[in-house]
Amino acid sequence: MLLLIVAILSIFPAIARGESYSTCLGNWILSDLFEVNWVFAIDALTYTMLLVVLIVSTLVHLYSTEYMSEDPHTARFISYLSLFTFFMLILVTSNNFVGLFLGWEGVGLCSYLLISFWFTRIQANKAAIKAMVVNRVSDLFFTIGILAIFFTFQSVEFNTVFALAPYFTEHATILVAGHAVPPITLITFLLFLGAMGKSAQIGLHTWLPDAMEGPTPVSALIHAATMVTAGVFLIIRCSPLFECVPTVLNIIVLVGAATAFMAATSGLLQNDLKKVIAYSTCSQLGYMIFVCGLSGYTASLFHLSTHAFFKALLFLSAGAVIHAVAGEQDMRKFGGLGRMLPYTYAAFFVGSLALMGVPFLSGFYSKDLILEVAGGSASLTADFAYTLGLISAFFTSFYSFRLLYLAFYGHSRTARSPLEHTHELSPRMATALLVLAFGSVFLGILGRDIFVGPGTDF
Numbered sequence: 001m002l003l004l005i006v007a008i009l010s011i012f013p014a015i016a017r018g019e020s021y022s023t024c025l026g027n028w029i030l031s032d033l034f035e036v037n038w039v040f041a042i043d044a045l046t047y048t049m050l051l052v053v054l055i056v057s058t059l060v061h062l063y064s065t066e067y068m069s070e071d072p073h074t075a076r077f078i079s080y081l082s083l084f085t086f087f088m089l090i091l092v093t094s095n096n097f098v099g100l101f102l103g104w105e106g107v108g109l110c111s112y113l114l115i116s117f118w119f120t121r122i123q124a125n126k127a128a129i130k131a132m133v134v135n136r137v138s139d140l141f142f143t144i145g146i147l148a149i150f151f152t153f154q155s156v157e158f159n160t161v162f163a164l165a166p167y168f169t170e171h172a173t174i175l176v177a178g179h180a181v182p183p184i185t186l187i188t189f190l191l192f193l194g195a196m197g198k199s200a201q202i203g204l205h206t207w208l209p210d211a212m213e214g215p216t217p218v219s220a221l222i223h224a225a226t227m228v229t230a231g232v233f234l235i236i237r238c239s240p241l242f243e244c245v246p247t248v249l250n251i252i253v254l255v256g257a258a259t260a261f262m263a264a265t266s267g268l269l270q271n272d273l274k275k276v277i278a279y280s281t282c283s284q285l286g287y288m289i290f291v292c293g294l295s296g297y298t299a300s301l302f303h304l305s306t307h308a309f310f311k312a313l314l315f316l317s318a319g320a321v322i323h324a325v326a327g328e329q330d331m332r333k334f335g336g337l338g339r340m341l342p343y344t345y346a347a348f349f350v351g352s353l354a355l356m357g358v359p360f361l362s363g364f365y366s367k368d369l370i371l372e373v374a375g376g377s378a379s380l381t382a383d384f385a386y387t388l389g390l391i392s393a394f395f396t397s398f399y400s401f402r403l404l405y406l407a408f409y410g411h412s413r414t415a416r417s418p419l420e421h422t423h424e425l426s427p428r429m430a431t432a433l434l435v436l437a438f439g440s441v442f443l444g445i446l447g448r449d450i451f452v453g454p455g456t457d458f
Contacts (some may be wrong), residue, residue: 004054012018020096028106033154041095044458048301049092050235052308055086063316063432064217077117084110088226097146097156107227108135114222116212124213131207138197138204145190152183162240169244188241188248199231199285202259208282212274216319219274224281224311229304232288238295249293250381256290257385273329276403277314280355283392287370290385296373298458302451303366309439310354310363317348322426331406338408343425347433352404354440356397362444369452413455422436
């Protein structure tokens with residue numbers, strides 16, 4: 001909360017004036033030519049991520065104090081959440097690849113700890129190990145990418161690497177399996193493979209649905225709003241590198257569009273309440289990724305920001321539903337909860353409409369912009385992404401309506417004993433949902449002129 005107040009009151013005026021600044025805390029690694037400093041840099045991209053992470057984290061902490069109040073290990077849970085937020089802040093504020101990698105690995109560690117928080121459950125342990133192993137695969141490529149960056153540029157600082165990138169695109173080559181390729185091509189491909197695991201792109205997406213075994217606030221913080229967007233953030237941050245390699249950009253478009261379509265079709269057939277929302281997260285990440293491949297980085301960041309609010313709203317509302325029906329997560333056993341949980345139903349309804357992209361809600365402004373960018377680009381990969389994006393948007397609306405209908409409409413299919421304990425939200429949980437609902441409704445219309453409005457230099 002304190003960091004959020006500081007970010008709003010002290011950093012916003014500088015960002016509004018188009019300024020950026022950095023603070024060096026001293027040396028971290030100094031070995032011959034390899035030098036890494038503790039430097040924290042703030043610019044418009046970093047500030048946007050700071051606000052998203054801090055707002056969602058504050059609300060999840062507030063929600064968790066009530067949601068986990070009956071758990072004997074609440075203190076451990078809150079400490080894991082705080083540690084996760086710390087590493088996410090390290091990730092977004094670092095001015096070099098090594099500092100970013102520290103935060104990258106830190107959030108991976110915290111995801112393992114949080115998914116396996118109920119470590120006496122075998123499925124929770126399996127899901128945590130699966131998340132760790134799958135992310136290790138992509139992190140290996142990311143590590144090799146950082147080594148290739150230092151080998152090529154003799155530096156790991158963003159400003160130095162980005163400034164030298166055009167020269168190494170045109171005049172340098174590196175041997176890979178006996179073939180000479182530009183080093184930027186290899187570097188960007190490795191960085192994208194690293195981003196694929198963290199942002200759950202097709203092939204490395206399998207850990208995300210299983211990660212729902214952790215407590216519901218974990219899903220809201222890690223797997224909807226912050227950690228899974230780290231891969232998108234990496235691509236946006238390294239956009240000067242990716243813009244030098246059209247081939248890799250085309251690969252990004254194809255992978256992102258395929259992920260959006262695959263996850264949307266998978267969401268149609270899920271019966272677990274949280275897994276439906278998890279697959280929708282995977283699908284929306286596909287949108288963010290493929291528009292980066294079309295050089296629509298600002299559109300991707302805009303959707304990242306709006307998605308954080310309505311997806312966190314959906315997960316926390318799902319937690320309230322699960323809490324109310326004694327831990328049941330199968331939607332086929334719900335029904336009629338709209339009459340018993342009107343406040344939760346209203347929050348879920350708003351989040352679902354924003355996810356569908358209903359006009360004048362936040363999801364409409366950001367997702368429609370992504371489809372507009374894809375439809376306005378004259379290339380085969382853009383047409384492919386546009387077609388799959390439209391189909392995925394239809395499927396998103398379908399499974400969102402299916403979820404609402406099974407859970408909140410019709411006659412109750414819940415056993416009598418859970419119904420006896422059904423209760424509405426506590427004030428702290430309701431406050432968190434109210435703030436997220438406000439962002440889900442108004443963030444799009446309030447932020448569109450800042451991100452993509454006429455004349456903006458964001």
